[in-house]
Amino acid sequence: MAGTDKTRSADLGPAPTVVLVNPQLGENIGMAARAMANFGLFDLVLVDPREGWDRERAESTASGAHETVKKAIIFNTLTDALKDQQYVYATTARPRGMTKDVMTPEQAGHDMRARVKRGEKVALMFGRERWGLTNDEVSLADVVVTAPVNPAYASLNIAQAVLLMGYEWFKHGATTLGQATPELPALEGPGLQMPDTRPATKEELQGFFDHLERELAEAGFFKTEDKRPGMMRNIRNLYARTQMTEQEVRSLRGVVASLSRTHERRKKGEEG
């Protein structure tokens, strides 16, 4: 699996419980478990799954996350399933005639983090195929979470809904604290990845510009002297927009040296 580090513990600390209400297919349960594992969710609860749901299929679909399916707790009623929870998010495509707080997945991500950090037990509730929860089921939740989707094509399956909610949960651990838990080493932040080198100094950069300008002047690039400052400024602006590494500056000087030495090589070839 690309990017998977098997030596890392899968346990990233306390996290929301995922509650699937009345799931119909083992395959969907397995896909949901995989999406959970991607984002550090491991507690799965199934409420009244369809009779004869295919447990083997669920585990094989879950792939590396089959333990999550194996350890899933099954309840007959949603009320029982939620009884130890302290805050419950119901995911639905749209709120239906209810006076209920609505959050975006992103807001829910922040909210979950804050609550779990305070030691609260929180659960994410997902309905049957495509976010379907009855009004009664939704009424057991504290808040409704609705993802912005294309109104002309709003269907999200359970695993996709779990993926988005898991993503927002994990993201806010990764960005707020720089890491999700004390044990998890900081995720590579955004910004420039610079393996085995360092940002070039302005002196090194200027050395490159001087070198380039010298060679360009020699090559007759600046048709007239009065155009020279503007042309060099444009070139400097181009390179200034990206932080160059020390290695890259050396590489570019190599390019300039190489191109402007072409004649020597050719002449040698002619003479030899």
Place this chain on the structure above:
Amino acid sequence: MAGTDKTRSADLGPAPTVVLVNPQLGENIGMAARAMANFGLFDLVLVDPREGWDRERAESTASGAHETVKKAIIFNTLTDALKDQQYVYATTARPRGMTKDVMTPEQAGHDMRARVKRGEKVALMFGRERWGLTNDEVSLADVVVTAPVNPAYASLNIAQAVLLMGYEWFKHGATTLGQATPELPALEGPGLQMPDTRPATKEELQGFFDHLERELAEAGFFKTEDKRPGMMRNIRNLYARTQMTEQEVRSLRGVVASLSRTHERRKKGEEG
């Protein structure tokens, strides 16, 4: 489909193109098309799909988004597929030994909105199963997008990756007004000031790289042939980090032409 409003037009205005590199299974292509439709993405490009990929399976998996699969454009090479694009995001699990800007999906969402609003053509690039892109493929992109995932379970399949990127694209249009519409003003980005010019297309950029590589080969810059691909990749990565304008690409081609013609001028000088 819960929450789907068939009366709403599926066309939400200009949006990023989704480029799947070397997809293997029709089912994955179909799932990616569904995830696209959820978030208002409709332009699908397939690069070198596996011979004999199951188009029927793709369309049936795509369900309501089968039109997206039907209209998908197929290219033999990634370079061809990207040639009209002006900014390309490569999604990978983690950057691998390259000096390259990295964004989170959220940052990419903001960035895409700002660029599309300015009229730029942008593409999201996805690799084979589980975000796999080669270093050479990544070097054709302007920026790498990496999602924060559980390091112990980092596998995301193509459709999931498309879903997350589509979600972040759509979210940043939708959060402002509560829904995305063609009239929706995109978020203002910081953005590059580009007076009297426009972002270069990938074809123009590739023309510069080809020109440079030709001249460098002639100049003996690549000490050995096996070093050549890596050296050119580093150079492409450098220029890919900053969005070059059409004017700048022309200017750099002038630089290369000028430097590599030095010998002719010198010879003329000697003869004259």
